[in-house]
Amino acid sequence: MTKVKVATDWLAGCAGCHMSLLDIDERIVKLLEAVEFTSSPVTDLKHPPKEGVTVGILEGAICNSHNVEVAKQMRERCQILIAIGDCATFGGIPAMRNMCGTQEALNRAYLEAESVVNGIIPDSPELGKPLDMVTGVGEVVKVDLFIPGCPPRANAFWYALTELLAGRTPVILPRELFTYD
Amino acid sequence: MKIVDITINDQKVSAPSGSTILQAAKQAGIDIPTLCDHPALVPVGACRICVVEVEGQRTLITACTFPINEGMVVQTESPKVIKARKFILDMLFSQRNHYCPFCEMSGDCELQNLGYRYGIDHWVYPTYTTPFPVDATRAYFFMDHNRCVLCGRCERACSDLVANHTLGLRNRGTKSMIHADANVPFGESTCISCGTCLQACPTGALCDKRSAYMGRDIQTEHIKTTCNRCSIGCGMEIVTRGGNVLRIEGDWDATVNAGLLCKNGRFDPLYDERKRVTGPMIRKSGKLQPASWDEALQAVAERIGSANSKEIGVLTSSNPTNEALYLLSKLFCQELKTTNVGLLNPVAPKLFEKSQGSLADITKSDVILVVGADPVKDQPVASFLIKRAVDKGARLIVADGEDNGLTAFAHMSLGMVDIGKAIEIAERAQQPIVLYGAGSTEQTTSALKKLQGKAAFVALELGVNTRAAVSFGFDNGFTPSAARVLYTVIGEQDWNGGDVLTKVDKTTFVIAQASFLSPLTNRADVVLPTAIWSERGGSITNTEGRIQKVNKAVEPKGEAKADWEIISLLAGKLGKKLGASLDEISTLAAQELK
Known part of the structure; x- marks a missing residue:
């Protein structure tokens, strides 16, 4: 049996959701019998393969133009897109800056913070441009499954992936695996 | 009482005429979700989450306010209803900062529970961008307007249960705000810190300062007991975790107070700084x-x-x-x-051998005589009941010193010597009640005996177990x-x-x-x-x-x-x-x- 290809990536997140995915512990061995992780931020290959994957997983909020590109590329290259964690689903902690505005947040962080000496707001062309509004992934691409939680519980990942492997879509998370915090 | 037969979710349900759909459903064990509704408060149908489908009705209607009638056919979880509830929740969640992870009420929040129930796993509408103020000017609890869903439970608790009328709603639409008096900080308002609004709030908008973030309800124990701060004896629950008292809540099921507590009972015991005697x-x-x-x-x-x-x-x-x-x-x-x-x-002087009334008579009375007692100071929950009756049209006559806390609410304030006038008025009333305390003179009390049989009498004793x-x-x-x-x-x-x-x-x-x-x-x-x-x-x-x-x-x-x-x-x-x-x-x- 050919393995199902899964690619993951993160946007404006903290990597906590990926850590929680690893918290499925020894079940990952069983999962790898059926699944091939083609790429992820914690492996050498960072980008989902051009030929595409079945499942794409995104952690983190849409915070800058780079996040938008990554999300769009993942959407193009996967059949089923899963947004994981409160940032990817609701905007999460990065969305707190919506309350004061991007410019004020940048000023505070890079110019006004007590520890700053000769501060400068980074504007290298290599960096993504901060957006005015931080949003969940669903604002820029179509998402097939949302798994909220900060982080989502390991069992929620296990449940969603095994349901997909069993051919059941849409996956409806049972109440005990559905959590906002 | 007339019994009305209706059908809810294809189940035959009988309930007394005048019941709302929500009450009839609850009686039959059918769960209709609510948010702005509270059993102790008058329903207003503000949040719309309890909408149900009723055959023959043009639109979905709110179960909490709609009375049942014979032969009514109701669906409480039809696809149309669920779609409407999800829409309402998406709107509610988008209105302010209802992002759960930092909220003390997470795990015990009624809005969050509804989010779980209807699978709100992402925002459908653009999220909040306007920060609302947090008002922590009150000593014991704070108001985070960012968490408010404008259900009005606090406002109704303040006016309908406590009859204090401090809270109100200002502005319109998304700019609506719960405010105190003419929009002054809560700490400077007419608020008496009874905490009834705190207890009624379904979300983390009103939070107890002392016990915030000290445990979800599931991690705590609730021990029912009786308040011992005055002679009313309000039913309350002591909320503990790991052998420590977190907070005190009013017992909604208690006969005497039906959930009400005052500042003395709810907060003061937890802020006692006197030095304990710990050993003989x-x-x-x-x-x-x-x-x-x-x-x-x-x-x-x-x-x-x-x-x-x-x-x-x-x-x-x-x-x-x-x-x-x-x-x-x-x-x-x-x-x-x-x-x-x-x-x-x-x-208080002993007037009769047998009981001549109870505190429950206060809210049924049309004339209330308060003699030689100051419940505002000494038995606050009784004063809530009195002010509630006054709101409903009862005449309040106070015979006590000028500094009596009820004077401002009284239709007539008398010296103890003029008690005759008050007795005359009470004699003409339908259901008068006399609340007398230790300040009553002997002359006054013997004059009051004239009202025996006509009026209910309740002594408002000083102290606790007096x-x-x-x-x-x-x-x-x-x-x-x-x-x-x-x-x-x-x-x-x-x-x-x-x-x-x-x-x-x-x-x-x-x-x-x-x-x-x-x-x-x-x-x-x-x-x-x-x-x-x-x-x-x-x-x-x-x-x-x-x-x-x-x-x-x-x-x-x-x-x-x-x-x-x-x-x-x-x-x-x-x-x-x-x-x-x-x-x-x-x-x-x-x-x-x-």
């Missing part, structure tokens, strides 16, 4: 020295045992439980024949100078004995059964540490004569013991057997109180 102490060479229970009780028993009945004095506050007062009376008044006994607070203390004969006048051995039971009350300590002879042996250090314990020769409200079991009698249970929520601090237990141990030392277990003593005490 005996005065040796002029100084109080720590001692064992056995030594302390032995010293007390020796002094009492060697004194004759005329040399013994007993002075009690109204703080002890029925059980403690029963044992105190049995031991001293009956066994030791002591007659020099006294109560530390004044008592009614039981009087029943056990402690209101007998007390002559400090006659006492050679003085046994005082003050419990957790502040020392309010006036000049008793100066009048007591210097050589008098003073025993203080007390929870806190005070001028009394400074003078005492033996101090017996006493458990406080959260640490004792038993019962107390409220001002109506209702005997209500007090339950222990946490262990007594240090070596403190429950008030009844100390007296029981002392009786043992004196060779008197007065009942062994709490249950046995409770039963005996209750028999005598009847």
Whole structure:
């Protein structure tokens, strides 16, 4: 049996959701019998393969133009897109800056913070441009499954992936695996 | 009562005519989600989450406000209803910062529960970008407007239950805000910090400062008990976690107060900064020295045992439980024949042998006479009930001093001498009630007796368990100078004995059964540490004569013991057997109180 290809990536997140995915512990061995992780931020290959994957997983909020590109590329290259964690689903902690505005947040962080000496707001062309509004992934691409939680519980990942492997879509998370915090 | 038959979710349901769809469904065990509705409040249909489909109705309708009629066919979870509820939730979540992870109420929030129930796993509408203020100007709880869903439960609790009318709603649409008075900070408003709004709030908008982030409801224990801050005896729940008291909540199911509490009952007990007495102490060479229970009780028993009945004095506050007062009376008044006994607070004159009404009569009355009592100060929850009745049109007549807290709400304020006028008005009323206190003069009370049979009468006693203390004969006048051995039971009350300590002879042996250090314990020769409200079991009698249970929520601090237990141990030392277990003593005490 050919393995199902899964690619993951993160946007404006903290990597906590990926850590929680690893918290499925020894079940990952069983999962790898059926699944091939083609790429992820914690492996050498960072980008989902051009030929595409079945499942794409995104952690983190849409915070800058780079996040938008990554999300769009993942959407193009996967059949089923899963947004994981409160940032990817609701905007999460990065969305707190919506309350004061991007410019004020940048000023505070890079110019006004007590520890700053000769501060400068980074504007290298290599960096993504901060957006005015931080949003969940669903604002820029179509998402097939949302798994909220900060982080989502390991069992929620296990449940969603095994349901997909069993051919059941849409996956409806049972109440005990559905959590906002 | 007429019974109406309807169908809900293809199930036959019968409910009394006049019930709402929500009430009928609840009675049949069918769960319709609610948010702005609360059983203690008048429904307003503000949040729309309870919408249901009713055959023949043009639109979805709110189950909390719509009355049932014969043959009605209702669907509570049809696809159309669920779609509407999801839409409503998406709107509610998008309105303000309802992002859960940092909220103290996460896990106990009614909005969050609905999010879970209807699978709100991402935002459909653009999220909040406007920060709303947080008002922490009140001493005990704060309002985070960012978490508010504008359900109006706090506002209705404030006006309909407490009749304080501090809270209101200003502006329109998304700019609507709960505010106090004419938009002043809560801490500077007419708010009386009763905390009823806090208890009614479904989200984390109103939060208790002391217990915030100290545990979700599932991690806590709720122990039902009776408040002992005044003679009303409100039902309350002590919320504990790991043996610590987190907060106090009103018991919605309690007969006397139906969920209401006042600042004195809800917050003050948790902010008590007086120094506790944690172990027995005996005065040796002029100084109080720590001692064992056995030594302390032995010293007390020796002094009492060697004194004759005329040399013994007993002075009690109204703080002890029925059980403690029963044992105190049995031991001293009956066994030791002591007659020099006294109560530390004044008592309302006794008008009748039998009960002539209850606090529940207040809200049914059309004329309320308050005589020689200031419930605003001394029995706040009774004042809520009075103000509620006044809101509904009852006439309030206050016969007391000018500084009475109810004067501002009264239709007529009288001096005690003009009580005749008030009686005339009451005689013409349908259902008058007389609430009288220790400030009533004898003339006034004998005049009031004219209203017997016509009016309900309820004494508003000062103190806590005053009614039981009087029943056990402690209101007998007390002559400090006659006492050679003085046994005082003050419990957790502040020392309010006036000049008793100066009048007591210097050589008098003073025993203080007390929870806190005070001028009394400074003078005492033996101090017996006493458990406080959260640490004792038993019962107390409220001002109506209702005997209500007090339950222990946490262990007594240090070596403190429950008030009844100390007296029981002392009786043992004196060779008197007065009942062994709490249950046995409770039963005996209750028999005598009847």
